[in-house]
Amino acid sequence: MAAPTATAALSASVYAPGDQMLLTVTYSDADTKPLTVTIVVSDAQGNSSAPVRVTAIIDPLAVTVTDNSGRIWTRVSDNGAVAVYRAVA
Amino acid sequence: MPRVTVQVRDAAGNTATATADYSLSQPVLGGYYLSGGADPTADMAGGNFRSLTQYRSFADGYTFPGYNRPWLVNLGKAGVQMNMVLELKHYGAPDTGPQTFTVDGTSYTVPAPSMTIQQRPGTTWPKAYGYTQVLNGQCDGLFHRALAQYRTLGFAANIQLASEFDTDHEFGTTEAGKAYTWAESDARALQAVNYILTWFKSRTMPAGTTFSIGLGGFDRACFQRTHPEWLMPRLDFLQWNVYATNANDTALSRFRRTKDWAVADLGPVALSRPVIIAEWGVRSAEIPNQAAWIATVPAAVAQLNAERGPRIVRTNYFNSGWGTLSPKPAGLAALRTAYATRPYV
Numbered sequence: 001m002a003a004p005t006a007t008a009a010l011s012a013s014v015y016a017p018g019d020q021m022l023l024t025v026t027y028s029d030a031d032t033k034p035l036t037v038t039i040v041v042s043d044a045q046g047n048s049s050a051p052v053r054v055t056a057i058i059d060p061l062a063v064t065v066t067d068n069s070g071r072i073w074t075r076v077s078d079n080g081a082v083a084v085y086r087a088v089a
Numbered sequence: 090m091p092r093v094t095v096q097v098r099d100a101a102g103n104t105a106t107a108t109a110d111y112s113l114s115q116p117v118l119g120g121y122y123l124s125g126g127a128d129p130t131a132d133m134a135g136g137n138f139r140s141l142t143q144y145r146s147f148a149d150g151y152t153f154p155g156y157n158r159p160w161l162v163n164l165g166k167a168g169v170q171m172n173m174v175l176e177l178k179h180y181g182a183p184d185t186g187p188q189t190f191t192v193d194g195t196s197y198t199v200p201a202p203s204m205t206i207q208q209r210p211g212t213t214w215p216k217a218y219g220y221t222q223v224l225n226g227q228c229d230g231l232f233h234r235a236l237a238q239y240r241t242l243g244f245a246a247n248i249q250l251a252s253e254f255d256t257d258h259e260f261g262t263t264e265a266g267k268a269y270t271w272a273e274s275d276a277r278a279l280q281a282v283n284y285i286l287t288w289f290k291s292r293t294m295p296a297g298t299t300f301s302i303g304l305g306g307f308d309r310a311c312f313q314r315t316h317p318e319w320l321m322p323r324l325d326f327l328q329w330n331v332y333a334t335n336a337n338d339t340a341l342s343r344f345r346r347t348k349d350w351a352v353a354d355l356g357p358v359a360l361s362r363p364v365i366i367a368e369w370g371v372r373s374a375e376i377p378n379q380a381a382w383i384a385t386v387p388a389a390v391a392q393l394n395a396e397r398g399p400r401i402v403r404t405n406y407f408n409s410g411w412g413t414l415s416p417k418p419a420g421l422a423a424l425r426t427a428y429a430t431r432p433y434v
Contacts, residue, residue: 006097008107016114016394016432023109027097062098069091089113 004029004061015089023065023073023085031059034080117390118170119428120405122368124413128160132408133169136425137433140403142367144174144252147218147231148202150190153238162242170403171246172367174303175235177218177228177281178206178257185216190230192237197230206274208260217257219264220274220281232288245297248289249328249367250282253305254315275314286323299325301365306330306347309354318356327351327362327399331369332411333376340382340389344369344401352398363402370412379414380423387430394432 004027011022035056041049057080065073065085073085095107120140123129129141141164145152152175154161165171179185179202189198204219218228239246251257258274269277282302289300304312306329316327329347333340344366352360369386371379386404394400406412406424414420427433 003103004097004099004105006095006105006107008093008095008109010093010109010111012111012395014112014114014400016391017116017434018431019395021111023093023095025095025097025107027095027105029097029099029103031099059100064096064098065093066096067091067093071091071093073093 002030004032006063017089019089021071021087021089022076023087025063025065025083025085026081027061027063027083028081029059029061032061032080033058114394114400114432115402116434117394117401117432118403119424119433120170120172120403121424122405122407122409124409126155126158128158130160130164132421133164137428138169140170140172140405142172142174142405142407144176145235146176146178146180147228147235148179148185148188150188150234151238152235153242165242165244165246171244172249172301172365172403172405173246174249174252174367176251177202177204177220177223178252179216179218181215188230190234192230192233195230195233197233199230200227204262204264206257206262208262210260214263220277221264223281223284229288232285236289236292236294240293240295242295245295245299247299247301247326247365249301249303249365250285251278251303252367253303253330254278255305255308255311258311259308271311272314275311279315279317279320283320283323290323301326301328303367304329304347306350309350312347312350313354316351316355316359318358321356321358321362325362326402327359327364328367329364330407331366331404332372333370333382334372334411336375338376340385341392344386344389345393348393348398348401360399363400366401366404368407368412369404370407370410372411373413373415379420383420383423383427387427387433391432 006027009024015021037054039052063083071087073087076084076086090110090112092108092110097105118140119137121129121138122142187200202216202218203222204217205214206217208214222228258271262269262274301324331343333343371382373379376382390401408414
């Protein structure tokens with residue numbers, strides 16, 4: 001299995017107390033693939049059901065954010081490749 | 090330093106880790122100056138005033154804390170950060186002749202100031218100790234006298250050399266009968282500043298002593314000329330003054346003007362220095378509602394500090410001259426409210 005990769009970037013290096021802080025996490029893993037399974041049920045007479053689709057992700061990634069100053073980071077968005085977190089300085 | 094750590098983990102337990110460091114700035118110090126160098130204690134009491142500008146001439150026999158100014162010691166010991174503007178300019182009283190005095194057992198005779206500055210046509214040109222006089226060591230006694238008094242204060246100050254070199258030099262200077270252009274005066278002043286810095290830094294000073302040079306900040310070329318990279322390692326702050334004198338002036342535009350020039354024109358050492366706004370003010374003639382303008386200052390300073398470039402760390406309201414608060418109660422109340430607002434808290 002491939003190892004994941006991650007980068008972290010803050011919106012600034014210095015914050016004034018009370019400022020909004022944004023953290024952008026970019027992550028990926030070569031094994032991580034979205035998968036769609038489409039199921040059609042057919043009988044002997046040749047009747048087919050409408051197709052049913054289910055999606056799955058192979059080797060999904062879990063992102064955790066910790067802060068050594070105890071600041072709480074809240075996820076604002078995550079599209080599977082880029083996640084944005086917010087905290088208050 | 091605070092650090093945020095990101096861990097990405099896949100289903101098999103493989104992980105990737107990334108970190109990002111950040112720091113938190115201290116609140117900006119809200120500060121004050123009261124006309125005539127008068128005791129500001131009553132105006133500051135109960136408000137979040139943490140910084141003060143004061144002006145002294147090296148010619149004055151009472152540089153620190155100043156003649157009849159015991160309150161300065163009290164405020165300093167209470168933690169108010171002092172920006173002491175020390176000037177070669179002679180304030181004109183009681184006389185501008187030579188002085189003889191003794192400091193720590195050493196007798197000095199300092200000649201009369203030989204330079205004129207602020208040579209605006211139609212005005213009386215103030216006298217100042219000349220840059221050549223400084224370089225010749227003729228003003229060493231003045232520095233020694235100031236240092237001896239400074240050591241008795243019990244706290245460290247920022248020493249800002251000159252109030253506004255641009256104002257001093259704008260119309261040229263004259264020393265010992267020789268005229269110098271604005272640019273020539275700037276260059277000569279830097280040599281004198283360097284001499285004074287060397288003089289002080291080679292002697293024992295209260296721990297935490299810092300230095301800066303004074304500029305109004307209204308002339309871009311002068312601001313660039315007076316902040317060369319060879320000098321900036323010896324200075325701890327950038328400094329400029331901020332006034333609103335036009336009805337259309339916004340706090341953001343006025344506080345940003347000199348900063349933008351600095352970011353565009355100055356070198357990396359200069360830009361690594363935080364900024365003291367030694368004076369800021371709103372002129373009531375053009376902006377009668379001073380309080381409303383003052384209320385917009387915190388957001389402007391916060392925005393500028395969120396942008397690239399040197400951070401503004403102290404802003405001292407100049408309740409005198411152009412900045413005179415009128416009516417004072419409303420202006421002072423606005424100032425107190427502003428200094429109770431982020432980024433001042």
